[in-house]
Amino acid sequence: MRFQVPFLAAFTFDSAVAAVCKPIPIDSSALLAKLSSGAYILNSTSSEFAEAAARWSSLDAPSPNLIVVPATEEDVVQTVLFANKQNVPFLATNGAHGSVISLGGLQGGIEIYLTQLSSIDIAADGTTVTVAGGVHSKNLTDALWAANKQTVTGTCECVSYLGPGLGGGHGWLQGHHGLVSDQFISLNIVLASGELVTVSEDSNPDLFWSLRGAGHNFGIVTSVTSKIYDVEYPNYAIQTVTFTGDAVEDVYSLANELWLPDGVSTQPATFNQWSYWFYEPDLDATGPVLQFYLIEEGVDAVNATVVDAFNALSPLSSVPSTGTYLDLAAWTGIDINAGPCQKTGNAYPRFPIYLTQYDPAAVRNAYELFKEMTTASGSLFTGSLFLFEGYAQAGVKAPGDDATAFAYRSDNILGAPMVAYTPDGTAALDATALNWGTQMRDALWAGANGTEGTVGDFSSLHSYVNYAYGDETQDSWYGDASWRQTKLKSLKSQYDPTGVFSFYAPIKV
Ligand SMILES: Cc1cc2nc3c(=O)[nH]c(=O)nc-3n(C[C@H](O)[C@H](O)[C@H](O)COP(=O)(O)OP(=O)(O)OC[C@H]3O[C@@H](n4cnc5c(N)ncnc54)[C@H](O)[C@@H]3O)c2cc1C
Known part of the structure; x- marks a missing residue:
């Protein structure tokens, strides 16, 4: 087994959170009242808080003082609307393997932990799958494999499907089919305004273009429909x-x-x-x-x-x-x-x-x-x-x-x-x-x-x-061609004018 760190001692994540977290007053019961019955909220006194906030890399990690665990895409909408109204920063979290140091910009505020958005629905015709926003690579790979199907996912089993995909997404099958994001057909996404929209090549080609490489900057994806393939070489x-x-x-x-x-x-x-x-x-x-x-x-x-x-x-x-x-x-x-x-x-x-x-x-x-x-x-x-x-x-x-x-x-x-x-x-x-x-x-x-x-x-x-x-x-992140930077900046201004989605390799306009 490789890719491990055999010589390092662990330290407890709760102590790190307690050390750096700056409380922002948030009325969690007012937020909870807007959510579906399956959603829940963890605050720093909840026993599950530390585990839900824990990350693969502790360097400049985000440090929330509230974690919302939505059960429906409407819960994500309500949380974004609430956070905007209260002027509270927020960040979607998924496999918690993101490590870019800009994530540490979330000090206090709300993490929207997507773990309950976990459905995987293979279309009857066997050509597409609809994957909820919190699904991890292994869950998707296993579900498809059971149906003799596959698609491009990140290679690490505990990384989410969408975290890699929104930044491009490399995987074992890319030689055949392209990047993880090349499989996307449409995405349901909650924008900075709190509006839930479906984005595809037909409905909004520019935003669809940006979600496949710079996607962390534009919203929270509650589900994506992607291409799948028969298993050719088991x-x-x-x-x-x-x-x-x-x-x-x-x-x-x-x-x-x-x-x-x-x-x-x-x-x-x-x-x-x-x-x-x-x-x-x-x-x-x-x-x-x-x-x-x-x-x-x-x-x-x-x-x-x-x-x-x-x-x-x-x-x-x-x-x-x-x-x-x-x-x-x-x-x-x-x-x-x-x-x-x-x-x-x-x-x-x-x-x-x-x-x-x-x-x-x-x-x-x-x-x-x-x-x-x-x-x-x-x-x-x-x-x-x-x-x-x-x-x-x-x-x-x-x-x-x-x-x-x-x-x-x-x-x-x-x-x-x-x-x-x-x-x-x-x-x-x-x-x-x-x-x-x-x-x-x-x-x-x-x-x-x-x-x-x-x-x-x-x-x-x-x-x-x-x-x-x-x-x-x-x-470096998005390419130095001026047309790329101009296009991304213009889309960022249009869809996220106040920069609420700017904790992950932010596009500065
Ligand atoms: C061990 C390891 C293996 C990896 N393997 C691969 C690989 O094979 N291929 C590859 O391309 N990359 C790989 N990566 C890199 C990986 O793409 C990034 O670390 C990615 O950010 C991880 O996503 P996550 O959801 O696990 O992490 P998180 O930290 O939870 O999320 C990372 C970012 O994505 C955003 N995000 C996550 N889900 C959503 C969503 N549904 N809607 C909107 N935003 C969302 C979060 O807000 C955050 O900004 C690997 C990383 C590690 C540490």
Whole structure:
């Protein structure tokens, strides 16, 4: 199991909430009177409050003083109207895996916890599913699988369906069908005004465009209808190949050769490649190992030519496994029982950057920084993780670069150094983590921006909004093409003129 933080102690979330929460007077009984009988409200004295407010990453987490748990979409409408009238800030929460530091702007106010909006309805003709606003990836995947159907969802089982989708949404099936948000047909959304509307290509093409990449800025989605597909390839194979750090250049040069010649993705839709770096002294006491996942669908063993090429680079181990689509999350350490699905109170800032190909020299520079950060004597960051996601790309590129507010369809690789630590209550530790993360990302960016022959313009940082640290620019989150920024700003002014939906990578007009 990877993607965990083995060396960090947990601290209690309630103490953190109590320490930072600034009470805003809210008449909760007046609000409760407007809600359906299934809705409820938690205040900080409720026993379930701490659990409902807990988050995957504690760095700059939102800190409400009231949590509303709606049972119907009308409850969401009433809560937004109430909050607006009382001039109280509010934020929808779902899988609680959002970590952009702007979320910490909610200090006091109302969280609208969507967990009870959990219905999943497959249409009789088997081509679409209507998913309520609080459904998580695993629930949707399992419900569809039981009907011999599937769609693109985020890969981590406890992340919500809509959290990733509103920012684009990467998943195992994107090589076939595109991003999570490329599956959206229509969305029911409560706007800043409190109005509940249905948005689709026909009813409102501009807002529909913006909800697929910059969606957190425009409202609370109470349900979405998405495309689904017959399960074509139930069986999957994985080869997990683990190397010591001296293989960095060879491994990523091979990956370029196999799937990214000249920065153009030739990766088959049936193939995904991921790699993690982590420090596990039992595997290599001298530095982090590099673990490469070769994942292929529709086969019982990964393509032998690919496996042989990796095995020729003298790995520490190379282990095959077979199973089905449902095994992918456990294989990659992001299933419901794995570390990333636990809320420990630790901080996990990430520093994402999209790339068209691996620059082996830049990857080496990033590796040396990661090694120093994780292995230095007394390091508080030993449990950190460096992630490269190399999903198949054909389905993402098919709609064309400008199709939606997701700006990075031309890129192929998502690099995401993650700095993991237990907060000690000092700003100095957070600043040190930020410094390490920034240096590692900058190393990759320097490679992309400075290398002769790099495909694409990397003069501005290409950053995935759903992984963002929060200090990136608006251009980085949503693309630096002026038409994109103009369009988003104009839509933000129109639909959220006072910025009530501005806690997640806010669009500033
Ligand atoms: C372990 C891990 C694995 C991940 N895997 C993937 C992955 O495979 N693919 C991928 O693309 N991303 C992935 N992500 C990133 C993920 O997209 C973001 O972290 C996302 O913000 C998580 O959404 P959430 O609902 O779980 O979190 P939350 O913190 O609850 O929500 C995040 C933001 O989304 C908003 N939001 C959530 N639901 C709604 C809704 N119904 N209507 C309106 N706004 C809503 C919230 O208001 C908040 O601003 C992963 C993150 C982690 C930590």
